[in-house]
Each structure stands twice: as structure tokens, then as C-alpha cells.
Amino acid sequence: MKSTLLSAAAVAPAPPADPRAPTPALPDFELIELLFFAYRDFVGEPDRLLERHGFGRAHHRVIHFINRHPGLTVAELLDILEITKQSLARVLKDLIHGDFVEQKAGAEDRRQRLLFLTDKGRALADGLAAMQHQRITRAVAAIGPEHRPMIARFLAELIDKERGAAPATALSTP
Amino acid sequence: MKSTLLSAAAVAPAPPADPRAPTPALPDFELIELLFFAYRDFVGEPDRLLERHGFGRAHHRVIHFINRHPGLTVAELLDILEITKQSLARVLKDLIHGDFVEQKAGAEDRRQRLLFLTDKGRALADGLAAMQHQRITRAVAAIGPEHRPMIARFLAELIDKERGAAPATALSTP
DNA sequence: AAAATTACGTCAATGATGTTGACATATTTC
DNA sequence: GAAATATGTCAACATCATTGACGTAATTTT
Numbered sequence: 050m051k052s053t054l055l056s057a058a059a060v061a062p063a064p065p066a067d068p069r070a071p072t073p074a075l076p077d078f079e080l081i082e083l084l085f086f087a088y089r090d091f092v093g094e095p096d097r098l099l100e101r102h103g104f105g106r107a108h109h110r111v112i113h114f115i116n117r118h119p120g121l122t123v124a125e126l127l128d129i130l131e132i133t134k135q136s137l138a139r140v141l142k143d144l145i146h147g148d149f150v151e152q153k154a155g156a157e158d159r160r161q162r163l164l165f166l167t168d169k170g171r172a173l174a175d176g177l178a179a180m181q182h183q184r185i186t187r188a189v190a191a192i193g194p195e196h197r198p199m200i201a202r203f204l205a206e207l208i209d210k211e212r213g214a215a216p217a218t219a220l221s222t223p
Numbered sequence: 224m225k226s227t228l229l230s231a232a233a234v235a236p237a238p239p240a241d242p243r244a245p246t247p248a249l250p251d252f253e254l255i256e257l258l259f260f261a262y263r264d265f266v267g268e269p270d271r272l273l274e275r276h277g278f279g280r281a282h283h284r285v286i287h288f289i290n291r292h293p294g295l296t297v298a299e300l301l302d303i304l305e306i307t308k309q310s311l312a313r314v315l316k317d318l319i320h321g322d323f324v325e326q327k328a329g330a331e332d333r334r335q336r337l338l339f340l341t342d343k344g345r346a347l348a349d350g351l352a353a354m355q356h357q358r359i360t361r362a363v364a365a366i367g368p369e370h371r372p373m374i375a376r377f378l379a380e381l382i383d384k385e386r387g388a389a390p391a392t393a394l395s396t397p
Numbered sequence: 398a399a400a401a402t403t404a405c406g407t408c409a410a411t412g413a414t415g416t417t418g419a420c421a422t423a424t425t426t427c
Numbered sequence: 428g429a430a431a432t433a434t435g436t437c438a439a440c441a442t443c444a445t446t447g448a449c450g451t452a453a454t455t456t457t
Contacts (some may be wrong), residue, residue, distance in 0.1 A: 134405080422435080
């Protein structure tokens, strides 16, 4: 008897939002639960690869963003991840000791530690991204690629707005 | 200088998948990152409400599924959450002691502990669901409600398939 | 040039959530 | 009666997060 998640979510019909409804409409349990299960499986597969290196989800996030923005500073990474210096320090130390990440002093500001992936780090990052990419690609194919912009828009709308309309160029991919 | 996440994700253009590309297409970093940020904010807001009760995300998941499926057994809940008995026991104890959840012995099988929310528990569950519902509703409105089925389909496709095609009726909402 | 600020590293302590494995108890099933 | 099942509980541990304090080097301000 395996989990009934999928069925549980799938079984629940979308509450047809009645515009005249005086009582608050039922919560959209279907999408709430789909988000939960989708995200869990979306990160679960990478988790299993990371385990082989003794890493966790936190390491994944770090190498992902260093991969995306080579030369990222520690402060920028803290801003992106919204965690504390301590939390980052631990996983960063693991990644540096394991030769997945290297640091270089900033050219202009030599206090800064610019972060880069080593070849080894890039290989791991690419492997993890490939897993998530494939999963996404399958899902996009299922709904038809022409609907991909809608997905992006929907997800973007879920994100808190007050954040990061800031320096759009600061981290632009070179 | 706040986080550059949103912009970082938004800035990256979707790699136009070239069908003839011999080299593997670039990972879909945009959707990968949007999923990360969207999920973080999606659960972040409830987290702040839960904090006031001294609860965490694990408590949220438990009361959510008990709310959805009153009379759920412990074993069923374990199947849904895919955590261990110990992990569940801790949060369940908190919720029972705090009078958010109550247990009743099963009528047919008296070994089972059927789980129900108290009025207090239902109030909290509803409050949490309302937050997530509003966020989703805003996002659905932004893309046009006619595209909601596409979102549901996309998310469902992200979920591991091998699971839970099983007893679709077992947990059907009464 | 001295003072203040910034970027980063690190230490200690703590909390929430997850894990494994073992064992006890009540109940149902064979 | 024996075996299997549903649940509870104990001990020990791992990961990822937190706060607060302090130190050092480099840059900026005065």
C-alpha cells in the first residue's frame, strides 16, 4: 500500500470559483498539494545524487548559484539564499575542501571572495541540473511547449514581490 | 541591496530549444530557479504564522492532511508524508498536546488511531490554507483562470509516477 | 592619518526536522 | 494459540537552519 498522495490530489476536483459566493471559496487544495508533491519530487531526485558525495540540499543550492553566476561574492550568495553567514559557511567549507568550489580575491575589492566552481564542481552542478531539466522538460512537453511562458509567469507570480526588483544587471549571466 | 534572485531568474532568457542541437540543450535554469523561489515564498508566509504557535513546517503538513482527510490513520499519514514514524510522532504529540488534533480509536479496527482536527486545529489549518490559496489565486488570475488546468497538469507531471496510482478511493474526500 | 564601515571568517550554543533500529502493547487474523 | 498488524516510544544521530559575539583585513569617510 503505497502513498495515496497523487490520487488524493488528483481526486479532489477544482472548486469552481463562484463569483457570487458570499462565503469564502474553498481553498484551492489541488494546486496547494500539487505544489507540495511536485517540489518534493523535484528536489528528491537530486538529493539522492548529492548523498553519494555526502552533500545535502544546501550544497545543491550553493553550487547551483555559483554555477549560474561565476565570480559571485559571498554577500551576494547570502542575499540570494536568504540564509545566515553561519549556514552558508558550513556548506561552503565542505565544497571548498572537497574541491568543488574555489575562491579568488576580488580584483577591485580585495576583501571580497569571488566564488567559482572547479571542473569537478561544474560536473556535479551540471549533473544535478540535468536531472531537474529533464523532469521539467517532460512536464513542459506534456502540456505543450507553447504553454511554457504561462508556467513561468505563474511561478513568478507566486514569489514575494517586495524583493529584488533591484540591480537586474548585477548578476546578469556573462 | 536586496537579493537579485528574481531578476536573475527573469533576466535569463529561455534557451530556445534547437531541435537539431547535437550538444545537449542548456538546462532550463529559468524554471528550475522559479520553482525554487516560488516554493520558498509559498511556504514562507505560512511559516511565519506557524511560528506564533511554536510550530514548524512539519506541523503544517500534518494538520493540512488531517484537515483534508478527517479520520486519517497514522499509517496513511506516514504514507502521504513519506517520513518516519519518529518524525511524525514528535509533531503529532505537539499538536495533540496543544489541542489542535485529537485521536479516536477506529470503530472497525480498534488498533487504529483516527486523526481529527479540533475546532482550534481547523481554524489554524484554514488560516494557513487561506494564505496559500490567496497566493495561488493571485497567480492564477495573472495568467488567466482558463490556464489553471495547464498548471495542474504541469505540476502533476513533475511528480514521480511510480507512486500512488493505487487506491484512488481510499482517501477520497467524504 | 585616524576613524568608521564593510566583507568575510569563525566560535559557541541552540532548535527543527529528518534518520535508523530496537522494543512494547494492543488488537486482529489465521 | 500463534502470527501479523497498528501504533507508541526510546536512544542516538545527521543536516540545516538560527542568533550573537568577536576578529581580521581592506576600503571608505572624515
